[in-house]
Each structure stands twice: as structure tokens, then as C-alpha cells.
Amino acid sequence: MDGRNGRAAGADRTPEGVGRAAWSKVDPASFDNVERGCTVIRMPGPIQSIERAAAILRLLASGARKMGVAELATALGLPKGTVRGILRTLQHVGFVEQSQDTGKYQLGAALFHIGSSYLDVNELRTRALNWSDSLAARSKESVRIGTLHEGQVLVVHHVFRPDNSSQVLEVGALLPAHASALGKVLLANDPLDQLDDAGLVGFTPATCTDPERLREMLAEVRARGWASDVEEMVEGEVSVAAPIRDRRGVTVGAIGISGPIERLCGMTGEDARTPRVELVSYVREAARAISRDLGAIPW
Amino acid sequence: MDGRNGRAAGADRTPEGVGRAAWSKVDPASFDNVERGCTVIRMPGPIQSIERAAAILRLLASGARKMGVAELATALGLPKGTVRGILRTLQHVGFVEQSQDTGKYQLGAALFHIGSSYLDVNELRTRALNWSDSLAARSKESVRIGTLHEGQVLVVHHVFRPDNSSQVLEVGALLPAHASALGKVLLANDPLDQLDDAGLVGFTPATCTDPERLREMLAEVRARGWASDVEEMVEGEVSVAAPIRDRRGVTVGAIGISGPIERLCGMTGEDARTPRVELVSYVREAARAISRDLGAIPW
DNA sequence: GAATGCCGTTCGACAATGTCGTACGCCGGT
């Protein structure tokens, strides 16, 4: 029997279970006490209840709707009673809320507030605030700053295009890394190769879903110092991005602009699918300016 | 000794402890197993470790800087080892990150992303997106939508003023309820009296810090259906807000505009400290429109 | 209208689990 979770027979049956089996494959550094089968000595392992609570929160966040106890329980492969206990606690601390009529659960306001404080701590975002505004003004396009998070691009800042059109705020959203300029810059400059070959979903005909070709593109991105995405995520939309580095020279994020292909690309022949040079310059200058703020050696 | 936490002698010593003593005063419905002293039978209480994890996250969110294990441990009145175990778990699920050099902890990206999904679930915000844009266009001022959360105003949406000035995004921020139009609307229409007399801090000379006078103001706000704040939080800044109600008629949020006193108020005599009538109309119309979207009976 | 199925909820016993205290190695200040 498993040294830690011998009791949770129900959990180990389901592959998506949040029993001890779940994270051992997620964390490469953890001991594989599950493969071995039984009697691992005793490791200072993660706390079971907290991991399960986190899994519940993730589930509630992914499904953009309210979920019931039974739904969560089956999804996690846990007994209802257990899930209910965790939910009660999460509700108690304000991380989830319960609809009074349906009895279903959803994310809570406290979690939202705590999560948004991440932006205050995030040095990248703090330092980038000024420069992103000026980039938006110069380029007249919307500006986004992103960071690599589990193989995807986490948007930590978003400046709307300076016209009066209504735009949705994307802060906190996750973008696909292989189909956005931000993502390509981040992937290309990331020390550990986070490129997930299986995750190369196609959004448009222009999306690059071939791992090999993508790696070539990333090499080029790394060499020239900026990346573009021409209708690879959304038809008619183009984005350009450049890396932001910190004092040690490692890429901690990326800044980029995005907008309609008519405005961002040239008008004739081959240029019709190439971002305009002055916009690329703006982006790269902004990225360099922020990097300098973060202490990177100007190069 | 305390029935549940008898072992945690260290926790009970500190007033801010996260032992069982902490939440019993927060949750009015919970049994006061602490006052009684000892041997409460056994209640389906909140899960200890999760509560503690939440407390750690709150602490990390409040102090806008990285914190160490010892710092957190003393603040919570818990032994270092315990705090470290929880932190390791939180780090494992991505809710906190650890600086590789200093060893201190800060909030993690995963928590931020999960928290921001709250906005997708929040029906108030979803329905209010369109109307807030048009309110910003009509009033030419920045628009905020807020909800009452633990006696403060949680900003769930923010539309920048439609000029090109650089503004900070306030989504996720908490505003004082007694010194903002949004807050006053929410307090005035809240079923349970969340007004905290002790929390009436003064920001400017105009801030109302007298509970009695504030209650009178709230009664007036309730009667006339909108609230204003004239330099009560920030000198020179004025805000106007109106309540958003759902189908049952309860106030679920508030929408309002804010801007410099020169633009929002009249120019002469008594009007100099009264919001202009057309702006008030815009705000109230927007609030009514959203309420209608939420299913409120048009009145 | 009764029966059925599903849901959220409650409860109590078991033992696995989280907690606690002590001890280690390391760094920076004195």
C-alpha cells in the first residue's frame, strides 16, 4: 500500500485523482512513490488537503460556471463528503461562494482580491507600467505584457488601444504560447524548453502546428530579438513582441503590441505579411527600456 | 484545553493566531468553542491546514513585499516547521513563489490567474461591460463597478477615462466604503449593516468619520437612489454612483464615475460642491440599464 | 400522484496525516 494514501482507495482509481498519485507526474523532482507501489519511507510531502483545495479552485476557475459538490467530487475522484469539507473551508475563508438557491459553488471575491495583489508584487509589471503606456501612444495599438506560466502566456498588463473602441481587459488571461508573438518570444528565450509539442492546437490556417518548424522559428526569433504573429491566433490580427530581461540577462517577460493586419503590416507584395519596421522598433525600444529599468546591462 | 487545537499552545498565545481562536469571532454562526475553554464535542469545522494556508496567502497579499518563513510564522503564531510545510505545498501548486536567492516567498502566478477567473463567473461584471463603456463615453470620465466585500468596495471593473492620459488599473483593488460614492451606495442598500464604526478613517478634511452623521447620509442616499463623494477620499476628486439591483431587488453592486471636481461639479456658489445633474442622470440610467439586464423589475 | 434519481448535506469512526519541536547548515552583521 502507498505509505501516505493507503486509505484513499477511491482516489487512486481515477486517473485524474488528486490523491498522491496526481502530482508525482507533475513535479519531476518528487519521488515516484507511486510507481514503486508501497512503503516509501516518509517524505516531507505536500499537504494533502491543501493540494486538493487547490485542485478544486483550479477546477472552478477552468469551468467558467458554477459547479456542484458531486460534479467536483467525480472530477477529482474523491468522495463527496471530503469535497464538501474542503468547500466549506474555502467558503469560510471567502475563496469560494455558494449560490443560495442552487447550492452550487463558484469562485469567491476574496480569492480574486488576493490574486490581484500578485500584480503589486510582480516587479516586471511594476516597472513596465510607464513604458507600456508610451508604447501604446507611439504605436497607437493595444499593448500587452506577458510572462511564461506553465507553457502558456500569462498576461500581467494590458493597455488598451488609445481610441474609444470598447476592448476587453485581458489581464490574468492565458494565451497560447505558440500562436502569439509574446509566447514565441518567451519560448525562444526560455532556459528550459517549455514547448509542448502536443499542445500545438491550430486556431487559423496560419497557426504553426509543426513542432519542428516552430523550433526553427523560435531559433530565428532568438537570433533577431523579436517575434511576430500574423493571423496565427485570430484571423486578421497581428502581434509583435520583444523580450524583457532582468539583471542576470534571463528573459522574465515580453512586451508586445497587437492589432489588425491592415494597420500593423505593410501594404504591398511581400510586406503585406510583415510587420512594419517602425512598429517593430517601437516594441524593441520599449522592451530594452524596461530591461534597463530591471537592471539589465544595456547591450 | 481547546478540543481541537490543544496541541498548538504557541498559537493561542498570540492574538492574531490562526489557531481556532481566530475565526470564531469572524464567523458569527460558528460555535464559540474557545470561550468555553475545553472539550467541545466535535464539529464539522473548517479544515485547519486550509484555513492556515488562506491566512498565509492573505498575509502575503497584504504586505506588498516578499516575506520569510520566520516572519510569517511569528505573524500567525505558528511554529516555523508548520508554516514551511504549508508554504511548500502552496509553492507546489503555484500559489506562492520563492525567490531563489533570498529564500523569501511571494504570491504566485497561478493564484493570480485563478483569481482573475472570478471576473468571468461574476455575473454582475459580465452584464455590466457594455453599459459601463457607454457610460464612460457619455460622461467622459472613468467608470468603476464595485461590490461590497467585507465592509469595503471591491472593484470588479474599471473603464479608463476616454482620453489618452495614463491611468492605473484598479480592478481587484479595495476602496474604503465610507469615503467613496460606490461604497456609500453599497452600504446604504445593504441588507445587513456592514458599516464598521471603527474603520472610519479620515483621508481628507471632507471625509465623514462620524458614524452617526454617516448613517444619516446613508439614509438620504437610500432615499434618493444615488450617492456622491466630494473630495472625501482624494483632494480634488469627486465621484458619483448608483446601485445595481438583481431580479430580487437586492443591491448586488454599484456603478459610478469619478474625476476632478472641476469637471464633475457646478462652477458657482452652492453648486461648486454638488455633482452636475446630467452626470448624475447618466450614472443612474446606466445603473438602471444594468439592473434591467440582471432581471430587476423596471421601476 | 407516486416513484425515481440526483443533489447537497450530515454524521461518526478510523488511522493516516499534519503538526510540533528540535537540530542542522548557512549567511550577514557585530
Added chain:
DNA sequence: ACCGGCGTACGACATTGTCGAACGGCATTC
């Protein structure tokens, strides 16, 4: 060189979280 403080590791104890079964309400079905 000493000391204090930090983040970290480990092991024993019994408290605590987990589990499964049972309860009552609600909507749908026959």
C-alpha cells in the same frame, strides 16, 4: 571569531482530515 537569525530537514505523537453510508429536498418521469 562569535553570535543571531534565516530557511531547511527530520521524526514522534495524537489530532485531524478522510471516508462511506445515510438523510431530506427537489425536479423529472412514468
